[in-house]
Amino acid sequence: MTAIDFAAFIDQLAAVSGETILPFFRTSLGIDDKGPAGHFDPVTAADRAAEQAMRTLIRRTFPEHGIIGEEFGQERAEAEYVWVLDPIDGTKSFIAGMPVWGTLIALTRLGEPVFGLMNQPFTRELFSGDGLAAEYRGPAGKRKLRTRPCAGLSDAILFTTSPLLMDENDRATFRKVEERVKLSRYGGDCYAYCMLAAGHIDLVIETGLKPYDILPLIPILNGAGAIVTSWDGGPAGLGGAVVAASDPRVHAAALELLR
The missing domain is CATH 3.30.540.10 (Fructose-1,6-Bisphosphatase, subunit A, domain 1)
Structure with a gap:
């Protein structure tokens, strides 16, 4: 089946x-x-x-x-x-x-x-x-659903549910990406990932996810052309620190700062 x-x-x-x-x-x-x-x-x-x-x-x-x-x-x-x-x-x-x-x-x-x-x-x-x-x-x-192209972080719209959910070290790392993007907004939970798949935003960065927070979103994101990994570039299905991007160029630039 x-x-x-x-x-x-x-x-x-x-x-x-x-x-x-x-x-x-x-x-x-x-x-x-x-x-x-x-x-x-x-x-x-x-x-x-x-x-x-x-x-x-x-x-x-x-x-x-x-x-x-x-x-x-x-x-x-x-x-x-x-x-x-x-x-x-x-x-x-x-x-x-x-x-x-x-x-x-x-x-x-x-x-x-x-x-x-x-x-x-x-x-x-x-x-x-x-x-x-x-x-x-x-x-x-x-x-x-289809993601949109985005040449780099300076053109990107970034979402996270809240930096307050991150520990101090992860929050400082997140800020490195946030300082580079065109627009940063908070809130959204699963809805933000769906807006990325729909071509409205370019980047979602989270920490502390459980498998049930991200596994259902991975087939949607990948099916729409997005890239979703852990902060170290590994699989995202186990949760933890996750980054989803609409474009390989944005994903690579974010990963470089998050690693």
């Missing part, structure tokens, strides 16, 4: 998660802090309910598949096919009523992501990819 065999099912996962999450958005909801002291890491009933809904659908449809999720851990992580779920990437934006969050879903085969999707049910936008091509579906219709 190939990733395309699962495309309709991934749309079902997106639909059930969106239907679960939307009644919570922009309401008064309880917030738990699962972070260590001094590091606010919120989780809500919407996060947990959406992941449970997706897990239930996966177990019923593909009982032999594995699941890795942000809220409820691993099941059969050694299986050939494993689903990687982040029910709300951007929970801090979610609890603030800002629409720059999304549900991330990846399908991996033998540890490699073969299909990824980001669903933003509030704006009714879906970004998907299989590493070879990527697609947008939303109120404006359907279109292929």
Whole structure:
């Protein structure tokens, strides 16, 4: 079976998660802090309910598949096919009523992501990819995703969720790149990567990512023509410090400063 065999099912996962999450958005909801002291890491009933809904659908449809999720851990992580779920990437934006969050879903085969999707049910936008091509579906219709050319850092628009999420050393390294770009903006979480795939920005630099934060985005980014690696140029799928770029020239210039 190939990733395309699962495309309709991934749309079902997106639909059930969106239907679960939307009644919570922009309401008064309880917030738990699962972070260590001094590091606010919120989780809500919407996060947990959406992941449970997706897990239930996966177990019923593909009982032999594995699941890795942000809220409820691993099941059969050694299986050939494993689903990687982040029910709300951007929970801090979610609890603030800002629409720059999304549900991330990846399908991996033998540890490699073969299909990824980001669903933003509030704006009714879906970004998907299989590493070879990527697609947008939303109120404006359907279109292929493609990154834009960018000659160098001085022409680049850079996004990160927040430098405050970085440790002191990584923040100082990030600043070396930030000082060179045309425009630097903060916020976005998964939405920033999708804007890079859509050709609106040129560079996203993050640290402290978990696999479920980035694995679903890799097939979208690669399918749109982007380059995504760790700061040392290695694979990005394990998370940690990640850089995604629209153009090889921008990626090379950023990597030179980040290494």
